[in-house]
Amino acid sequence: MNKNLIIIGAGTAGTMMANKLHHELRNEPWHITLIDRDNTHYYQPGFLFIPFGIYKPEDVVRPRTDFIPEGVRFVMDEVQTIDGEQNLVRLQSGDVLTYDMLIIATGVEIAPLETPGLKGELWYKDIFDFYTYDGAVRLAEKLQNWEGGTLVINLAETQIKCPVAPLEFAFLSDAYFTEKGMRDKVKIKYVTPLSGAFTKPKATEMLNKLMDEKHIEVVPDFYLSNVDTQKKAIVSYDGKEVPFDLLITIPVNKGDGVIERSGLGDEDGLNFVPTDKFNLQSKKFKNVFVIGDTTNLPASKAGSVAHFEAEVLTENVLSFIHGRELTATFDGHANCFIETGFGKATLIDFNYTTEPLPGKFPLPVVGPMDLLKPTLTNHMGKLAFRWVYWHMLLTGKHLPVPTHMSMAGKIQDKKIEPVTEHA
Amino acid sequence: MLNPIYMETVVKQLPVNAEGYLLDATLWTPEWANEVARSYGITLTDKHFDVLNWLRKKQAEGVALTIRKVGASGIVDIKQFYELFPGGPLKVSSKIAGIPKPVSCI
Ligand SMILES: Cc1cc2nc3c(=O)[nH]c(=O)nc-3n(C[C@H](O)[C@H](O)[C@H](O)COP(=O)(O)OP(=O)(O)OC[C@H]3O[C@@H](n4cnc5c(N)ncnc54)[C@H](O)[C@@H]3O)c2cc1C
Numbered sequence: 001m002n003k004n005l006i007i008i009g010a011g012t013a014g015t016m017m018a019n020k021l022h023h024e025l026r027n028e029p030w031h032i033t034l035i036d037r038d039n040t041h042y043y044q045p046g047f048l049f050i051p052f053g054i055y056k057p058e059d060v061v062r063p064r065t066d067f068i069p070e071g072v073r074f075v076m077d078e079v080q081t082i083d084g085e086q087n088l089v090r091l092q093s094g095d096v097l098t099y100d101m102l103i104i105a106t107g108v109e110i111a112p113l114e115t116p117g118l119k120g121e122l123w124y125k126d127i128f129d130f131y132t133y134d135g136a137v138r139l140a141e142k143l144q145n146w147e148g149g150t151l152v153i154n155l156a157e158t159q160i161k162c163p164v165a166p167l168e169f170a171f172l173s174d175a176y177f178t179e180k181g182m183r184d185k186v187k188i189k190y191v192t193p194l195s196g197a198f199t200k201p202k203a204t205e206m207l208n209k210l211m212d213e214k215h216i217e218v219v220p221d222f223y224l225s226n227v228d229t230q231k232k233a234i235v236s237y238d239g240k241e242v243p244f245d246l247l248i249t250i251p252v253n254k255g256d257g258v259i260e261r262s263g264l265g266d267e268d269g270l271n272f273v274p275t276d277k278f279n280l281q282s283k284k285f286k287n288v289f290v291i292g293d294t295t296n297l298p299a300s301k302a303g304s305v306a307h308f309e310a311e312v313l314t315e316n317v318l319s320f321i322h323g324r325e326l327t328a329t330f331d332g333h334a335n336c337f338i339e340t341g342f343g344k345a346t347l348i349d350f351n352y353t354t355e356p357l358p359g360k361f362p363l364p365v366v367g368p369m370d371l372l373k374p375t376l377t378n379h380m381g382k383l384a385f386r387w388v389y390w391h392m393l394l395t396g397k398h399l400p401v402p403t404h405m406s407m408a409g410k411i412q413d414k415k416i417e418p419v420t421e422h423a
Numbered sequence: 424m425l426n427p428i429y430m431e432t433v434v435k436q437l438p439v440n441a442e443g444y445l446l447d448a449t450l451w452t453p454e455w456a457n458e459v460a461r462s463y464g465i466t467l468t469d470k471h472f473d474v475l476n477w478l479r480k481k482q483a484e485g486v487a488l489t490i491r492k493v494g495a496s497g498i499v500d501i502k503q504f505y506e507l508f509p510g511g512p513l514k515v516s517s518k519i520a521g522i523p524k525p526v527s528c529i
Binding site: 157158159163164167193194195198199200201203207220221223225237238252267268269270277296297298300334336338348350356 | 441485486487489490491492495496501502505509510511514524525526527528529
């Protein structure tokens, strides 16, 4: 008897799972169906570079079908609801598909309408996001002709995808305006709901100085309530105001509406799906698994995390199919490059229990990458990631990075000198 | 700001990290909470304790806490949360609740 496995979302995580499972299940009686609403795959990490003209818009777009293996059925439709009791999904076209096993990989998107005044008369005039293709492209046009003023970068929430991207945006802005010879005309403010730009002890110790060196003013503990469009200021819940000439917003990030419509979301209304943080099974239905940004795991929402999760989930899907215990566990591993401007980047590697530490990566002593330190090699690594993403990651090829975080190369206790950009 | 005298007595009572956050949430007591709250000029009421207990419960369940989640808890809305714990409400309430500081990945 043939069985059906449905994957919803052909983004980073869903495409990886389709490729891995297609390979693993080649001799099993399982049919794989992958569903997405359109056929455009964006390389989202590239959105960061578009506003500064480092990437062209066309560098980050490919058809999804380029990465979907033959033998996996691709259905281009929008999932309206998931019925976990009946094991079926209802599509916008009216079609109904039944499954024996379901993988939810629907990601998260910005939700600017959550904040009054944000997506109003100033949207794409003086307020921009760079978390969408449109936002990044429109912002590139804006920056080209902008004459300067106060540039405010604001995170509306703490649980956003790629939590380091706003910081990278700040660093790249500093470099961009410096290279344009107009840095003195631009005041950069980084406004965050957290206690600072950095919150983990070692990262703070190593990197906090960068903010001063780059003359980026940090406004901490600012939880966005609304935008005062008359005054052109962002307003916090406790009435603080930060005026802007140009606002770069990272709006609240939400999971897709299908999660809400299907009653599968977390209690805070952000449509993140309650998921076992180790084996990635949905907390509600045993034959439903969740991967990528849409989980409610206390891990970063990042492509690298989705990649490590995919390794674990592939094993657990195979165990589930064969009626075995789910023994593969995800440790919260994330590995992220952080652009610091002027052709350098730093790198962090951490998991649920270990904070980002300094040292070498992936090998002790020889690296070649340096953790928590801006270097040229790290920057090359970040740029090379686009090639790796299109050619290896999405198609499920093995990458030379361990699934579980390794302590090899990391320096735990030794007192280290804080880095400065020019060291 | 933390009053150094309170800080000292608090630190003496239970092991905390460099920023005054309790290292082991299970050691928490309401008396300890009262003392930490006083260092912020806060006198704890039943409403405060409702929030603190909710935070402790969610933390034990492994939930990543946010201001928004507290606002959706049914106990307080975001404005009331700010009134109870002025400044950085989640940061302050987490410390008083004896759970780790809310952090980002870096
Ligand atoms: C500016 C920016 C910079 C970033 N930089 C980095 C970085 O440097 N490193 C890194 O590791 N990560 C980075 N990321 C994060 C990374 O892109 C995401 O974490 C990753 O893409 C998550 O994969 P996903 O599969 O969970 O979601 P996505 O890739 O977003 O895919 C979700 C898919 O589900 C589909 N979908 C949703 N709902 C439905 C529905 N109802 N019906 C049909 N289809 C549906 C969507 O169309 C979408 O294709 C960055 C992100 C941004 C925005």
